[in-house]
Amino acid sequence: MIDKILEFIDKFYVQPIVQDAGYNPVNTITWAVLLVIFLFISLKILQKLDIKLDKGFVYSLVPFIFIGSGLRVVEDTGVIGEPYNYLLITPLIYFLVALITLLILVLVSISRGKGLNNVSQNKSVFISGSVLAIFLAVYLSYISIGLSDTRLSVSFEIIVATLTITGLAFLISKWIDFKLLLDNLYLFIFGSHMFDASSTFVGIERLGATEKHVLPAYLIELTGTAGVMYPLKIIVILVVLWLVDSVFEEDDTELKMIVLLAILVLGLAPALRNTMRLALGV
Numbered sequence: 001m002i003d004k005i006l007e008f009i010d011k012f013y014v015q016p017i018v019q020d021a022g023y024n025p026v027n028t029i030t031w032a033v034l035l036v037i038f039l040f041i042s043l044k045i046l047q048k049l050d051i052k053l054d055k056g057f058v059y060s061l062v063p064f065i066f067i068g069s070g071l072r073v074v075e076d077t078g079v080i081g082e083p084y085n086y087l088l089i090t091p092l093i094y095f096l097v098a099l100i101t102l103l104i105l106v107l108v109s110i111s112r113g114k115g116l117n118n119v120s121q122n123k124s125v126f127i128s129g130s131v132l133a134i135f136l137a138v139y140l141s142y143i144s145i146g147l148s149d150t151r152l153s154v155s156f157e158i159i160v161a162t163l164t165i166t167g168l169a170f171l172i173s174k175w176i177d178f179k180l181l182l183d184n185l186y187l188f189i190f191g192s193h194m195f196d197a198s199s200t201f202v203g204i205e206r207l208g209a210t211e212k213h214v215l216p217a218y219l220i221e222l223t224g225t226a227g228v229m230y231p232l233k234i235i236v237i238l239v240v241l242w243l244v245d246s247v248f249e250e251d252d253t254e255l256k257m258i259v260l261l262a263i264l265v266l267g268l269a270p271a272l273r274n275t276m277r278l279a280l281g282v
Helices: 002-018 025-048 055-060 062-076 084-088 092-113 121-145 152-176 184-207 214-223 226-247 250-280
Strands: none
Touching (some): 055 062, 055 184, 055 250, 062 121, 084 092, 152 184, 152 250, 184 226, 184 250, 214 226, 226 250
16 A cells, blocks of 8 residues: 555656656646645745735745746756756745745844844845846856857747737727736736746747646647647636635735735746746757
């Protein structure tokens, strides 16, 4: 019985990480459940630290999303050997970056509490994350010097596609008075998922990349085109944002911000990673 359990764990959880094979239905559901639990624990910790959870807080963590994606790309380049590279593979990297972020939040909270830091909470967190992100960007630039297959124009194509679709969505929303996407944070989250869709589309259609997530991979195979990511993402993200906006009451602002942050990460993190990978040719 124990052997069967260990074989199950190895097949569905360990090997996808060791072989960087992506997702399967079993680990996808498991990581989703763990995400919900982690969000709840994070909310409690942040409340204990007396950190204000608002839109500014969500924006202040954007550099850390870049850090997570950048570290994942570092692993993709192969410069980190086993077993340390496993820490930079999903889902372990999410926990690693979350711990780094939490450490910064704790340090900011302590420094402000002791009067050592007069800068606002969100600015302090954003600046700290930006400094780390800049160091990582410099390191990635250094790594790219030794790569022979860089395709920087690819990132330009992805960004243009993202801005075009997001801009059209905003103009249409303004025309029909669709208030959901007239909110800056909601529009940013929508754009992040269009960024993800664009990076997937360009990667698969132009450069022969593969999709590792279960549902998108199935739909791409079914339709024969990665273009299916656009309607899929648009429908899913609009429904999810509408549900979040409808379900949470005014006194649930903190939980609402944590959920919106999670939705942002699920779109922006893979988009940044895909784009950097494609640009570096790894």
